Amino acid sequence: MGSSVDFIYWLDRDMSHKILMCLDDPSDLVRISCVSRSWRHFVIGNGLCKQLCLRMFPQLSRASCVAELNKSGAKEPEVGSSSSMEWQALEKDHRVYAYLARACTSFGIVGCIGETIGASSTDNFPEESIDNTLEARDIINGRASYWSSKGQRNPGVPETLTYKLVCPICVIMEISVHPFEAFFQPGNPIYSAKSVRIKMGHPNPSLDASADGKYVWTYISPEFPMAQENELQKFKLPEPVLCIGGILQIELLGRIQRQEMDNLFYICVSHVKVVGRPLSPAFGIEIREPSSGTFVLKCDQLAKCPTQPAFSNEVQAISPDYVQRRLRDFQQIVTMLRENVVQVVEEYDWDEEDEVDDFEEAYAL
Amino acid sequence: MSSSVEAITVLSSDGDEFKITVSAAKLSKPLNWMLEDVCFSDDCDEVPTIEVNSKTLVKVIEYCEKHAPRANSGASDSDAEELKKWDIEFMKMDVKDILFHILMAANYLHMEGLYDLACQTAADLMKGMTVSQIRKIFHIKNDFSSEEQEQLRRQHPGCSFD
Numbered sequence: 001m002g003s004s005v006d007f008i009y010w011l012d013r014d015m016s017h018k019i020l021m022c023l024d025d026p027s028d029l030v031r032i033s034c035v036s037r038s039w040r041h042f043v044i045g046n047g048l049c050k051q052l053c054l055r056m057f058p059q060l061s062r063a064s065c066v067a068e069l070n071k072s073g074a075k076e077p078e079v080g081s082s083s084s085m086e087w088q089a090l091e092k093d094h095r096v097y098a099y100l101a102r103a104c105t106s107f108g109i110v111g112c113i114g115e116t117i118g119a120s121s122t123d124n125f126p127e128e129s130i131d132n133t134l135e136a137r138d139i140i141n142g143r144a145s146y147w148s149s150k151g152q153r154n155p156g157v158p159e160t161l162t163y164k165l166v167c168p169i170c171v172i173m174e175i176s177v178h179p180f181e182a183f184f185q186p187g188n189p190i191y192s193a194k195s196v197r198i199k200m201g202h203p204n205p206s207l208d209a210s211a212d213g214k215y216v217w218t219y220i221s222p223e224f225p226m227a228q229e230n231e232l233q234k235f236k237l238p239e240p241v242l243c244i245g246g247i248l249q250i251e252l253l254g255r256i257q258r259q260e261m262d263n264l265f266y267i268c269v270s271h272v273k274v275v276g277r278p279l280s281p282a283f284g285i286e287i288r289e290p291s292s293g294t295f296v297l298k299c300d301q302l303a304k305c306p307t308q309p310a311f312s313n314e315v316q317a318i319s320p321d322y323v324q325r326r327l328r329d330f331q332q333i334v335t336m337l338r339e340n341v342v343q344v345v346e347e348y349d350w351d352e353e354d355e356v357d358d359f360e361e362a363y364a365l
Numbered sequence: 366m367s368s369s370v371e372a373i374t375v376l377s378s379d380g381d382e383f384k385i386t387v388s389a390a391k392l393s394k395p396l397n398w399m400l401e402d403v404c405f406s407d408d409c410d411e412v413p414t415i416e417v418n419s420k421t422l423v424k425v426i427e428y429c430e431k432h433a434p435r436a437n438s439g440a441s442d443s444d445a446e447e448l449k450k451w452d453i454e455f456m457k458m459d460v461k462d463i464l465f466h467i468l469m470a471a472n473y474l475h476m477e478g479l480y481d482l483a484c485q486t487a488a489d490l491m492k493g494m495t496v497s498q499i500r501k502i503f504h505i506k507n508d509f510s511s512e513e514q515e516q517l518r519r520q521h522p523g524c525s526f527d
Contacts (some may be wrong), residue, residue, distance in 0.1 A: 004504040007487065015472060015484070030524050034496045034517050037508050095520065102523055229404055362373030 008042050017046060024051050026101030033094070034098065044090050049097040057171075057242035062293045066096040069284075069300040076086050085211055096299040104171050104240070107277040112170050117162040117247070121150040123266070130161055136232075138180060138270040146180035148191070151264025155255040159193070159267050162215075167280035168246040172200065174236045174275040177250060180268035186260065191268035192228045194254030195233060202245020205290050218293050221304055223283065228256055228299035232271060240276070242297060244285055248274060376412050377419040381433065389429035392436055393474040414485065421466040428455060428479050436478075456486040460502060495525040 006223070008016045014133050020042075023029060026049055033043035054060050119130040128148040149159045165172075179192030226234040250272060255265035256296040281303040286296040372386045375396075390396040399413050426514060431451060435444060458464055464487060471480035491499050500507055509517065518526060 004506075005465060006503055006505050007465055008464060011468070015468060018480075019484045020486045022485045023492065025492065026495075027523065028492055030521050031494070031496050031526075032491060032499060034524060035499050035507075035525065036505050039505070098521070106523070217456075253431065 006036075006038070007045045008039055012048075012256050013046075017044060017048075020048055021051065023052070023350060026056075026098060026105075029262065030098045030102075039127075044094045045087075047090060047093055047097075049101060050093050053097045053101050056101070057240075059242045059244050060297070061219070062244070063297045064288055064294045066093060066297045068092060068096065069298055070302045082341050091121055095301075096297065099299060099301055100279075100297070103279050103282055104242070104277065107171075107279060107282075109173070109277055110166075112165045112172060112276045112278060113248075113272070114164045114166040114246070114276045116177045117164050119147055119149070119159040119162070120158075123148040123150050128210065128268075133161065133272040136178075136271050136273075138178070141189060144182075144184065144270075146268050146270040148180075148229060148268040149252075149266055151259060151262055151266050152255065153264060155265045157255065157265075159252045160249050161252070161269065162247065162249045163272070163274065165243060165246040165248055165278070167278045168202075168244070168285050169279045169283050170246065170276050171240045171279065172198075172237065172243050172248065172274060172276040173240045174218060174234055175250065176232045176234045176271075176273040176275070177226070177252075178232040178271040179228070179230065180227065180270040182268065189259070190228050190230055191255075191259075191266045192226050193252035193267050194256055195223045195225045197223050197251040197253060198235070198237070199249040200241060200243040200245075201247050201249075202287055202290075202293065203247060204289075215249070216245070216290060216293055217249075218244060223253065226252075232273065243276075244293075245287065282287075297298075374412050375422075376414040377422045378414065378416050379419045381419045381420075381422075382412065383422055383426055385426050386430060386433065388441050389426065389433040391427045392432060392478070395474055417465065418468040420471050421463060424455075424458070424463065424467055425474065425476075425479070426468050429476075431455075432478060452482055456482060460487075460490060495527055497527050 006266055007019065011019075020029065020032065023032075029043060029048055029052060033040045033049075038241075056143065113134060116134065117128045122128055122130065130147045132145040133147050138145055147161065174199050175196075177196055179190050181188055181190045197214075198219075199217040200219040200223040201215050204216045219241050221235075221237055227234060252269070254266045255267055257267075258265055282300055284298040284300070286298065288294045288296060372384045373390060374384055385396075387400060390400060396415075399479055403480050417425065429527075432448070435448060456464075458467075464483060468480065468483040468487065471483055490502055494502065497507075499505070508512075514526075518524075
């Protein structure tokens with residue numbers, strides 16, 4: 001073998017390929033592509049960055065092609081380039097997927113819910129709307145804040161909560177659901193579900209879409225059992241999932257709590273949190289064919305993106321609020337102000353009987 | 366082949382003789398075929414040649430003898446754990462001298478387990494290494510021009526080169 005152990009030179013293609021695909025961090029592949037001309041040629045020519053990304057995120061298999069926006073180096077030729085169209089396409093793939101791989105592991109981890117889309121059923125609207133699940137607290141301004149399903153005789157009837165994520169392309173890692181404890185009912189029943197399942201996908205723009213065909217689901221998680229406990233319950237996905245299309249649905253499967261008053265089963269949730277890495281504006285998508293879900297992956301390396309090397313609890317705690325702001329921001333300030341006013345008044349004018357009556361009236365599910 | 370034969374003799378590409386037990390030889394498909402085709406009884410003096418050099422063949426046979434009992438009978442979890450540790454120790458070898466010879470021998474002898482192990486070992490050598498460290502490990506000359514290197518640095522801002 002001489003003094004060099006340049007295995008890409010010495011071994012046949014399949015063996016070198018197998019060695020490099022034993023790597024699991026795309027940044028290793030990027031470094032390997034900078035070792036020498038022949039190594040760069042091998043990594044780019046075999047589309048190894050793309051293959052590694054596909055292994056990490058099978059959802060990318062429906063990317064029909066990649067497009068680069070605002071490319072800075074459009075004028076400068078790629079290192080060691082040959083001019084064929086095919087080679088240029090391979091180089092583009094290498095650049096985009098290498099950057100995507102880096103984005104998927106280094107962009108900041110934040111709350112990813114952008115807004116609510118809707119619940120499969122709501123008992124009292126808007127008092128028990130899905131919008132309440134964006135708020136972590138379960139009492140706001142002295143009032144309980146939660147979403148409640150309609151009551152059902154059959155405990156097997158499922159419910160869904162559907163959300164739009166902050167951007168159409170996010171890496172989702174963890175979903176948390178806080179079942180609601182009806183502290184105003186005798187026995188403090190907790191209206192949790194038996195289990196939860198997470199679906200991710202994109203809107204189905206075809207006109208003949210039926211009610212449940214409004215979205216095309218490209219990922220369905222395993223079922224996670226839920227505890228009947230008043231706490232924010234974390235459901236960590238087995239692998240981070242690339243949500244393409246920005247729609248996330250939480251399926252609540254099976255009811256366990258009956259309401260004494262009407263003997264019907266309900267599910268109530270006080271808070272939902274989705275944690276991951278939004279990839280926009282560096283990356284965007286354009287759905288090509290809604291039925292098959294094929295899309296164009298757009299990449300803009302110049303777009304400013306939140307790079308954050310490590311997970312930080314602080315950021316996780318603060319960021320969901322940042323993301324969910326807009327109108328709600330204002331509402332919260334108003335609520336806070338009103339809360340303070342009420343507290344001041346209550347100190348001087350506390351009428352226990354009235355309060356209890358109000359409570360029961362307002363909070364039957 | 367007579368059932369009384371427990372070990373066979375093979376020649377390396379350097380012409381040295383090596384003994385390998387029948388159960389260990391079964392880990393390799395080509396060796397297994399050889400066992401079926403060639404007469405290994407005492408009155409037959411044909412010694413098959415394996416196109417692997419002596420230094421590499423010693424290691425390959427060592428691996429086969431260690432893995433044969435488990436491959437032939439199945440093993441408990443604790444055995445599997447122990448074997449994994451043994452594999453890691455076994456693979457602590459010079460890259461230049463022997464790792465890639467083992468890889469090629471495992472490929473030639475159709476030994477999936479050893480082949481996977483050697484590939485993973487080679488990949489592990491590169492994990493987390495900078496570009497120049499990888500060049501050092503494999504004795505590779507940097508053949509990019511200085512302008513090209515500048516361009517690579519610009520293109521991969523998060524990549525550690527030195």
